[in-house]
Amino acid sequence: MPIKVLAPGVISQIAAGEVIENPASVVKELVENSLDAGASQIKVEVQGGGIELIGVVDDGAGISAAEVELAFQRHATSKITDVDDLSSTSTLGFRGEALSSIAAAAEVELYTQAASEVVGSRIRLSQGKVVRQESRSRPRGTTVTMRWLFRHLPARLKFLKSASREESRIVHLLTQYALAFPEVKFRLLVDQHLNFETTGDGSLRGVVACLYGREMAQKMLVIEGEGTTPALSGLLSPPSLTRSNRSYISIFVNRRWVRSPLLIKATEVAYRGLLMEGRHPIAVINLALPSADVDVNVHPAKAQVRFRDEQMLFSMVQESLRAVLSQVPIATEKTVPFTTSSRQGESSWELHDREASVIAPLPTIELPVLRVLGQLSNTYIIAEGPDGLYLVDQHAAHERIRYERILAQWKRQEVEVQGLLSPVTVELNPRQEATLKSNRELLVQFGFSLEPFGSRSYLMRAVPVLIANTNVVEAITTLLDNLAAREDPVPWQEKIARTLACHSAIRGGQQLSREEMGELIRQLERAEQPRTCPHGRPTMIHLTSHQIEKEFGRIV
Amino acid sequence: MKLSCLQENLSKGLNIVGRSVATRSTLPITQNVLLAAEQSQLKLVTTNLEMATTCWIGAKVEQEGAITIPARLLTDFVNSLPNDLIEITLPPNSHMLEFNSGRIRAHMNGIDAEDFPPTPQINNGIITHIEADALRQGITQVVFAAATEESRPVLAGINTEFENEQLNLVAADGYRLALHKMPLASTIEQQYTVIIPARTLNELNHLLGNQQDPVEITINEQRSQVLFRLKNVEIVSQLIQGSFPDYSQVIPKSYTTRAVVDITEFMRVAKMSSVFARNANGIIRLLITPGADLNAGKITISAQAEEIGDNVSEVDALVDGEEAKIAFNVKYLSDVLSSIPQSQIALEISTPSSPGVIRPIGVDNYVHVIMPMFVQW
Numbered sequence: 001m002p003i004k005v006l007a008p009g010v011i012s013q014i015a016a017g018e019v020i021e022n023p024a025s026v027v028k029e030l031v032e033n034s035l036d037a038g039a040s041q042i043k044v045e046v047q048g049g050g051i052e053l054i055g056v057v058d059d060g061a062g063i064s065a066a067e068v069e070l071a072f073q074r075h076a077t078s079k080i081t082d083v084d085d086l087s088s089t090s091t092l093g094f095r096g097e098a099l100s101s102i103a104a105a106a107e108v109e110l111y112t113q114a115a116s117e118v119v120g121s122r123i124r125l126s127q128g129k130v131v132r133q134e135s136r137s138r139p140r141g142t143t144v145t146m147r148w149l150f151r152h153l154p155a156r157l158k159f160l161k162s163a164s165r166e167e168s169r170i171v172h173l174l175t176q177y178a179l180a181f182p183e184v185k186f187r188l189l190v191d192q193h194l195n196f197e198t199t200g201d202g203s204l205r206g207v208v209a210c211l212y213g214r215e216m217a218q219k220m221l222v223i224e225g226e227g228t229t230p231a232l233s234g235l236l237s238p239p240s241l242t243r244s245n246r247s248y249i250s251i252f253v254n255r256r257w258v259r260s261p262l263l264i265k266a267t268e269v270a271y272r273g274l275l276m277e278g279r280h281p282i283a284v285i286n287l288a289l290p291s292a293d294v295d296v297n298v299h300p301a302k303a304q305v306r307f308r309d310e311q312m313l314f315s316m317v318q319e320s321l322r323a324v325l326s327q328v329p330i331a332t333e334k335t336v337p338f339t340t341s342s343r344q345g346e347s348s349w350e351l352h353d354r355e356a357s358v359i360a361p362l363p364t365i366e367l368p369v370l371r372v373l374g375q376l377s378n379t380y381i382i383a384e385g386p387d388g389l390y391l392v393d394q395h396a397a398h399e400r401i402r403y404e405r406i407l408a409q410w411k412r413q414e415v416e417v418q419g420l421l422s423p424v425t426v427e428l429n430p431r432q433e434a435t436l437k438s439n440r441e442l443l444v445q446f447g448f449s450l451e452p453f454g455s456r457s458y459l460m461r462a463v464p465v466l467i468a469n470t471n472v473v474e475a476i477t478t479l480l481d482n483l484a485a486r487e488d489p490v491p492w493q494e495k496i497a498r499t500l501a502c503h504s505a506i507r508g509g510q511q512l513s514r515e516e517m518g519e520l521i522r523q524l525e526r527a528e529q530p531r532t533c534p535h536g537r538p539t540m541i542h543l544t545s546h547q548i549e550k551e552f553g554r555i556v
Numbered sequence: 557m558k559l560s561c562l563q564e565n566l567s568k569g570l571n572i573v574g575r576s577v578a579t580r581s582t583l584p585i586t587q588n589v590l591l592a593a594e595q596s597q598l599k600l601v602t603t604n605l606e607m608a609t610t611c612w613i614g615a616k617v618e619q620e621g622a623i624t625i626p627a628r629l630l631t632d633f634v635n636s637l638p639n640d641l642i643e644i645t646l647p648p649n650s651h652m653l654e655f656n657s658g659r660i661r662a663h664m665n666g667i668d669a670e671d672f673p674p675t676p677q678i679n680n681g682i683i684t685h686i687e688a689d690a691l692r693q694g695i696t697q698v699v700f701a702a703a704t705e706e707s708r709p710v711l712a713g714i715n716t717e718f719e720n721e722q723l724n725l726v727a728a729d730g731y732r733l734a735l736h737k738m739p740l741a742s743t744i745e746q747q748y749t750v751i752i753p754a755r756t757l758n759e760l761n762h763l764l765g766n767q768q769d770p771v772e773i774t775i776n777e778q779r780s781q782v783l784f785r786l787k788n789v790e791i792v793s794q795l796i797q798g799s800f801p802d803y804s805q806v807i808p809k810s811y812t813t814r815a816v817v818d819i820t821e822f823m824r825v826a827k828m829s830s831v832f833a834r835n836a837n838g839i840i841r842l843l844i845t846p847g848a849d850l851n852a853g854k855i856t857i858s859a860q861a862e863e864i865g866d867n868v869s870e871v872d873a874l875v876d877g878e879e880a881k882i883a884f885n886v887k888y889l890s891d892v893l894s895s896i897p898q899s900q901i902a903l904e905i906s907t908p909s910s911p912g913v914i915r916p917i918g919v920d921n922y923v924h925v926i927m928p929m930f931v932q933w
Contacts, residue, residue: 408862413932414931414932416836416837416839416929416930416931417929417930417931418731418885418927418929418930419731419909419911419927419928419929419930420730420731420927421728421730421731421732421733421806421911421925421927422730422801422803422805422806424730447930462930465837465838465839465885465929466837468731468885469704469705470705471705471707472707472730473707474707526863
């Protein structure tokens with residue numbers, strides 16, 4: 001086949017594919033245009049998963065009649081003029097590809113009127129060509145309606161997911177914009193039903209209330225950037241409020257929604273040890289960076305960003321969020337299964353009234369003084385506090401105490417070691433041996449003394465005191481296995497401390513005397529994070545006096 | 557089955573056998589006690605499948621027979637009866653045991669004696685005898701050093717060595733070792749080593765309290781079971797299979813510092829330190845200073861718990877050698893000190909990381925080795 005230059009139509013269809021992958025990307029481009037046009041209200045309507053119809057109506061600046069046709073040409077944009085603008089752009093879009101790409105992929109109708117003009121214009125395009133154009137008056141703003149996405153591109157149509165999948169992508173996407181722009185009133189109609197609507201009053205908590213529910217919005221903690229660079233703001237869920245996936249972590253850089261694995265990880269790391277395995281936080285995080293420090297022009301869809309100093313950003317985000325979380329009392333937020341909190345719905349919910357009480361400084365994590373009443377199922381300690389009943393999981397609680405002690409000793413380099421009378425032989429598998437070799441130094445710091453003794457067998461001469469009265473061979477092999485497990489992003493020393501704590505902590509099912517239980521509770525009271533075990537499971541459940549009285553019908 | 561016996565005897569017998577009733581078992585009948593009327597005796601048997609205890613009490617048997625009754629129920633009932641004659645009757649083809657004592661009557665539902673696990677019969681094998689007092693002291697001085705953790709089963713037992721005229725008991729849990737030697741009352745022809753569960757010896761120790769006569773020890777020919785015969789009581793136990801680690805290597809042959817110290821004083825100070833040490837993984841530090849000029853030698857004992865506090869105390873000691881220091885788990889130290897009946901001990905150490913040895917002064921039948929803790933000094 002001879003080489004030849006492609007026809008313009010083919011080029012634009014190929015290029016369109018980079019920007020327009022699915023209905024959600026059409027919504028993204030159109031909504032960004034609306035936001036860049038300074039809209040204060042944006043209405044999005046979707047039908048058939050966005051494949052049949054996408055309509056975006058805004059009250060933005062509009063396009064003047066003279067520029068309407070130009071808007072559909074490739075690389076036509078009002079947002080930048082030369083290369084230097086790229087590094088300082090503050091608008092969401094700037095490539096000038098959106099409208100032309102959409103027009104190449106579907107039938108589009110644009111109906112707009114600029115503020116300065118007395119009459120608006122309406123233009124309809126099919127397969128990138130103008131089929132109809134007329135002058136028509138309307139209120140200021142722009143309406144873009146797209147019909148039958150990829151109708152002429154069956155190859156692309158084939159790769160779309162089902163209508164419901166595409167629809168949920170759009171909902172998720174628009175949710176992100178609503179969170180990023182609390183001052184804009186968003187309204188999403190899916191198949192002519194209202195999906196959500198925000199107030200556009202500028203309150204992020206208000207947006208969260210509209211999107212995720214009022215109860216959740218009430219509980220969210222405020223991230224305050226206090227003039228740090230980069231400035232950080234937003235809302236963060238307390239550890240008692242979790243979701244089973246990461247899609248509730250929304251990160252915005254300079255108000256642009258980004259999918260940054262780096263920052264998502266920083267968020268999750270901030271919650272380490274506070275959440276149960278497999279649970280994820282809800283977070284809305286706004287980062288304001290000088291535009292020179294961030295490069296959004298990685299991919300036409302602009303969802304990926306590059307940062308100049310990733311390491312600094314990671315630790316800054318993680319530490320700031322951790323600081324917010326460290327002020328939360330946790331277990332009181334715990335809902336008890338058989339009853340619901342009575343506080344809700346007691347009055348009509350007023351966003352701004354609540355704001356004050358939610359942001360008010362929260363007490364540091366501290367347990368009240370507990371009095372041991374007894375043991376349940378040889379596993380839970382029943383204790384009484386000033387405000388009701390506490391059920392303490394003895395294993396989780398002891399694990400937490402041990403964990404903090406082990407890490408503290410390690411940090412002070414005062415790990416206590418018990419020598420063995422005669423060395424114990426430990427046989428390792430190849431993977432364990434490799435882990436041992438690469439972590440020898442750290443294991444010594446934690447009190448293990450292992451000497452090579454033939455192929456893959458080692459002589460253990462000393463062990464950490466805390467595990468001395470357990471099966472020490474099992475302890476070291478479990479530890480090596482846990483260290484080798486890669487999926488867990490926790491630092492080595494925390495993994496070691498976690499394993500040793502778990503191994504040496506008293507088990508569920510073990511009968512404890514009153515004195516032992518009292519001692520355990522006293523030590524837990526002194527722990528830094530007494531409410532969760534190192535794996536993030538709660539150490540206790542709190543039944544408030546109020547809940548108990550309510551259950552017994554003493555109060556209504 | 558029909559018999560009568562004194563409440564006092566039955567109560568004593570039940571308390572003796574009660575110690576080997578299974579507490580948690582998948583075989584419910586092991587929570588019962590077997591009552592068997594034989595000739596002029598009532599035989600009581602309990603078992604937890606590792607060990608079985610049999611006790612005979614005097615009774616007037618009118619009709620032989622056997623039944624098993626929940627041990628707890630029977631013991632609690634009999635203990636609450638006045639010291640009087642109890643008539644016990646089991647009607648033929650019935651499981652309902654009837655008790656009559658004065659104006660008291662009771663019925664207890666039992667399980668057929670046929671279902672009770674048979675007690676192993678040990679008639680031949682190696683037989684020897686030992687004085688009850690010597691055995692009791694030996695068990696007391698070693699049994700606490702056996703492992704409670706069961707990853708190495710042999711360490712949960714007491715290595716028992718019969719050597720001609722001598723019996724050695726050895727226990728070790730990986731961090732400490734206790735060795736007690738005692739004479740046998742009857743010599744044995746050959747050397748013989750078995751591992752007896754520490755639990756069995758603990759129970760035996762309780763029963764040795766009111767035993768005057770020598771205890772007869774029989775090990776069966778397969779070396780799988782041991783029988784202790786006391787007056788009116790027999791204990792049969794499984795032996796732990798396997799070989800005990802060679803402990804002779806573990807006992808240090810030399811020392812650089814030896815301190816002789818009064819046990820009561822040492823014990824008192826150790827107990828005091830444990831108040832702090834229990835919040836610091838049980839660590840106490842010993843500094844042994846030899847006497848110089850007019851100053852007596854001493855051991856300085858200190859314990860410190862992070863964020864809680866610390867204490868330091870001194871005891872006089874006759875120190876031979878150079879200044880030395882070592883850290884122990886206070887539990888290990890007080891375990892051994894409280895098991896020694898003599899008034900003084902010698903503590904022999906060399907470096908902070910090599911084992912310390914404790915020997916009673918005046919006898920040479922006991923050695924205790926404790927592995928130190930490696931701490932910051």
